[in-house]
Amino acid sequence: MARPRTFDEHAVIAAAREQFRRTGYAATSIDDLVRATGLGKGSLYGAFGDKHALFLRAYDDYRDHAVDTARAELEGPDAGALDRIRAYVARVSCDSALVPGEECGCMLSKATVELAGSDDDVAARSLESFELLEAVLVAAIEQAQAAGELDSGADAGRLGVSLLATLRGIELLGRAGKPAAALDAIAEDALAGLPAVAVADA
């Protein structure tokens, strides 16, 4: 009977995910990961193979969480979908503003910018991640249309991907230190741009 593991794999991946989210891939050393996870080097290699493989596991974990969060906030009955969209957009904008002393920011952007151009595994995951997020947004927009909260003649797919792009832009400007009020104004304007239902002639 072999010696049992002393760690929870999910907890280790989550710790690694947080480390990679803050410092990226190249600037994260194995010693950083040892410190973050509490495991020795041999255990990390034994459990995950190598640094790259652990990174991909962490990235997948991050994507799952981001998509699950979006779903939790955007999924629900048709009626009220527009309010959920508004709340989600406002929450992402709020999370994008800098908090002093805290290394904030989204791992999707960081990995994409750092690695997508040179690492096909990462590029594929980045594209998939953004498409999953887009799909959740599009579905919510379709629901708002079905509920008569948005103009059902508009292209939900285009609205969804535009909203996604705007949110990504907000996140980048937030990293650069753009004030929260400015980020919120961008978010509000994006929401205001969603096509309202035309007033029917009485």
Add this chain to the structure above:
Amino acid sequence: MARPRTFDEHAVIAAAREQFRRTGYAATSIDDLVRATGLGKGSLYGAFGDKHALFLRAYDDYRDHAVDTARAELEGPDAGALDRIRAYVARVSCDSALVPGEECGCMLSKATVELAGSDDDVAARSLESFELLEAVLVAAIEQAQAAGELDSGADAGRLGVSLLATLRGIELLGRAGKPAAALDAIAEDALAGLPAVAVADA
């Protein structure tokens, strides 16, 4: 009389800028810079101080070029300002689409995402860079308003920063491999969202 330099400082900075734009800061070694610039290590250190100082020089150079390019495309007479905005947005969108075998992408985003959270020198430059680009966009929008091409009752500042965010989002999605047609659609919709001049009552 001292020995003269054998290199053109601007050419070296441009070469370093291109290297950093492609591979970022942490993943660019001094040997990479030696290869990119054609200088020996001692010469690089003698001329620029250290890796970080060279990076900042390269980043400043990139910002100057990006802002100069935006100005070249957006500045001009009031009349035609909207067309120039459209052309600029379309050009940025087009440049954001992946070209096989080529490492594309904007150094502003890369440096911001990689370093702004941990390096104040970079963070300050990132914020300044984005604000300069925003100012060029806002000025062009104001001109379009003065020429009667856009609704002069709209807030040019908010329109400008929204457009900047959308372009940043397009760039990120492009890095992730989003097809060019999708990027162009986002750009078109952002332009379509600029407030046209209201038709006067006859």
Add this chain to the structure above:
DNA sequence: GCGGTTCTGGAACAGGTGGTCAAAAAACCC
């Protein structure tokens, strides 16, 4: 040619990197 100044490049340096390895540990069975 000599002297003075600065530039050049790559060897040398101290420290860091990702990965390997083997002794000890933890579990179960006989």
Add this chain to the structure above:
DNA sequence: GGGTTTTTTGACCACCTGTTCCAGAACCGC
């Protein structure tokens, strides 16, 4: 206790990293 299996750890490894250093080079004036 011995045997077997897997896990754990951190010392060790070959190589890499950013930086320093200095012998030689390039220039001018005497």
